[in-house]
Amino acid sequence: MKSSFHLDRQNEDIDSRIVAGLERISEVFRVLLWNESKEFSLSPIQIQILIFLDTHSKDKCKISYLAAEFNMTKPTISDAVKSLEEKSLIKRKTDPSDSRSHYIELTGKGKKVVEKSAMFTAELEKPIHLLKDDDKVTLLLNLISIIHHLTEAGVITIQRMCMTCVYYKKDDSRNIHFCKLLNKRLKNTELRIDCPEHSMRNKILT
Ligand code: SF4
Secondary structure, three states: OOOOOOHHHHHHOHHHHHHHHHHHHHHHHHHHHHHHHHHHOOOHHHHHHHHHHHHOOHHHOOHHHHHHHOOOOHHHHHHHHHHHHHOOOEEEEEEOOEEEEEEEEEOHHHHHHHHHHHHHHHHHHHHHHOOOHHHHHHHHHHHHHHHHHHHHOOOOOOOEOHHHEOOEEEEOOOOEEEEOOOOEEEOHHHOOOEOOOOOEOOOOOO
16 A cells, blocks of 8 residues: 555545645644744754743653653653753752652743744644634544544553543533533533643553
8 A cells, every 4th residue: 555645645545635734734843843943042852841841730840751742762851951951941940749859940041932932833823713613623623533543552652631531521422521620511622632630541651
C-alpha cells in the first residue's frame, strides 16, 4: 500500500489528504515556533517549556513530566532547562512536600518572554475564528477522537483531556458526557483538551 504522501493515493483517497493536511498543520507549528525562538535566541523546545511552565501547576513543572509531555528524553529536557536557568528565565525550587524533589518556575524575565512569545499561534487562530460554530464543534470532536486514539495506541503518552480522565463518564446511548469531579454534564463544546483537574485513568508517571 502506498503512503499517505503518495500523490496518486492522495488524489483518490480523502483519508490520505486529511493526513497530509495534518502534516502541513504540524509544519505550521514548527515554523511559527522557530520564528518566535529566533527573536528571543531560544530553541523551539525552550519556548515550549516556558509557555508550559506559565500555564500548568507546580506538580507538572518537573523534568520527568516535561520529558513525557514533549516526548523527549530527560537529558534533553535537562539541557534545555539548564540553558533557560543560565539565561535567568527560570529558577528551580524545592518541592515543599518532598525536599528531594524540585519543580521549575518562571522568573520575572521569563514571564516577560512568555507574554511576548505565547501568541505565536495568532496566525493559525484567524481561520479558526472564521469557522461556523457547528463546524468548530465537529472539528473539536474529531481532533479529540484522533488524539484519544493516538493516546490509546501509545503514540502520545501524556494527555489531560476528558476521555482519558478518571472523572469522565459517557452515556453512549444518549451521547452524554459527564464529569464526576465537577458533577456536571459536559456539552460537546465544554470537553477539555488540557484540564487542570485531569487525573489520568492509567497513571503513566509515578
Ligand atoms: S476533571 Fe477535567 S478532564 Fe476530567 S472529566 Fe472533568 S473536565 Fe474532563
